[in-house]
């Protein structure tokens with residue numbers, strides 16, 4: 001009886017220790033300004049099965065640690081029925097019964113227990129002996145949790161192995177009744193019974209201590225990350241339009257963040273995948289997306305009304321993010337680190353607090369609707385002189401983008417693409433009065449300016465009635481897609497020029513000679529490889545006939561440094577991102593660098609020139625290379 005009372009008190013304390021901090025965090029999440037978006041339920045369930053239940057993403061990003069983590073995770077799931085049964089046994093009850101079903105379940109779970117032991121020991125060795133920098137300083141609680149998991153598995157296996165042994169001892173004692181061995185058999189049995197009970201209690205208290213530790217450590221991800229993953233937006237770094245009539249101006253205090261950001265801050269498992277892949281962190285900037293999320297978490301726990309900039313995070317990190325999305329793409333628990341950065345930038349812009357170089361391009365956009373202050377007639381002249389057809393209901397609307405309209409070098413890309421379209425007899429036209437999509441304005445936090453440009457462009461697109469848009473700029477593609485949140489017809493198709501060219505090759509309208517003249521390395525633009533579709537990774541490669549691959553490639557591509565309006569920022573801290581990337585590209589021994597984005601072309605070309613390799617390794621768009629391959 002006393003044992004049951006003690007067990008009840010221990011369970012009550014364990015459950016209180018588990019639920020009280022979780023409720024505190026849920027109340028904090030509830031206080032944030034915007035709730036969750038729950039749409040596309042079947043798709044969300046599919047992602048949940050792949051990323052959470054099958055641990056697909058965790059394994060894909062870091063295969064060894066991922067498999068070890070998956071063993072522990074699957075083992076935990078398998079332990080649910082035997083753990084309920086374990087506590088039921090404390091009250092003389094049984095969840096699994098006493099027959100064959102119990103034997104099957106407990107034996108299967110024993111296999112999982114061995115798998116968990118292998119997984120947790122490997123993870124402990126990694127964390128405490130190998131110690132990759134991304135994991136950060138060693139934490140006492142991680143060691144305790146690891147030890148508890150080892151104890152849980154060992155005590156479970158011992159319990160299982162001794163149950164039969166105890167029965168044998170009891171039989172031996174009964175059959176020895178009345179003989180000289182009876183007393184000894186009774187003694188042996190009672191000692192084993194006590195040891196068995198002690199083992200049962202060690203297992204019980206380990207579970208309850210573990211339960212108490214979960215919400216007080218990074219292990220809270222066990223509870224929250226399935227929810228964070230389920231609720232994550234399908235679009236990377238998606239920010240909702242601000243409603244100025246409702247006096248929405250961006251995030252100034254923590255409670256202004258969206259609910260998913262707060263949930264994410266509490267879900268971080270501190271794995272450091274974002275730390276490993278962030279171009280800012282990799283080039284010596286202050287920004288570290290892992291630290292950002294942990295700082296937000298600590299801030300939320302301290303006071304959700306606390307100011308973000310200054311009190312919670314350093315202002316400097318805000319203007320070092322290229323919005324490349326590497327952090328979000330890598331994160332195994334569904335956190336989107338770019339969203340709080342962009343929401344805070346909006347708050348800073350509302351307070352007039354932006355890097356001075358941003359004010360210049362904001363002014364240019366306001367006056368001349370392009371960030372470089374080119375006069376619009378220059379674009380009209382270029383379009384007219386080169387015979388671009390004006391859009392008039394043709395099949396494709398070719399969205400040129402500012403650099404194609406104005407920049408002397410990038411115009412060559414546009415002309416190459418035009419020649420390919422003309423040679424294939426594609427029906428297309430351009431809008432001579434298109435304005436900047438507002439990509440950089442939006443990423444810089446100037447939502448008001450973005451919406452001004454977006455409204456003008458949406459009107460133009462609606463009036464044109466285009467249903468299919470093609471663009472050479474992945475930033476334009478992303479931003480025009482965002483117009484759908486502002487009233488653009490959601491049925492409009494917007495694709496990258498490498499997709500259209502690939503389709504033309506596929507139907508034989510463009511015939512390519514695959515004998516390329518020079519070894520080419522392909523640089524995946526972030527806004528194509530991570531923000532885009534899987535074909536946006538395969539199409540350029542197919543067109544280039546299998547280019548050289550740098551170490552960081554495809555979805556793991558390393559940013560050129562331009563996105564998130566950083567092309568307009570002064571990069572004074574650490575190594576320049578474009579230089580880091582260009583050195584990697586040149587390190588493949590390629591004689592030319594292929595790109596699929598105007599920003600990438602500018603940044604990588606600048607870096608090749610800085611490195612004195614401008615003539616040796618030209619930077620060309622895929623369209624320019626394809627034009628040279630047309631038979």
Ligand code: SF4
Nearest residue numbers: 278321322324325327
């Ligand atoms: S979006 Fe890119 S630059 Fe920004 S924090 Fe994430 S990884 Fe770093």
Ligand code: SF4
Nearest residue numbers: 268269271272274331
């Ligand atoms: S934010 Fe995501 S990727 Fe970064 S440390 Fe936390 S869990 Fe890992």
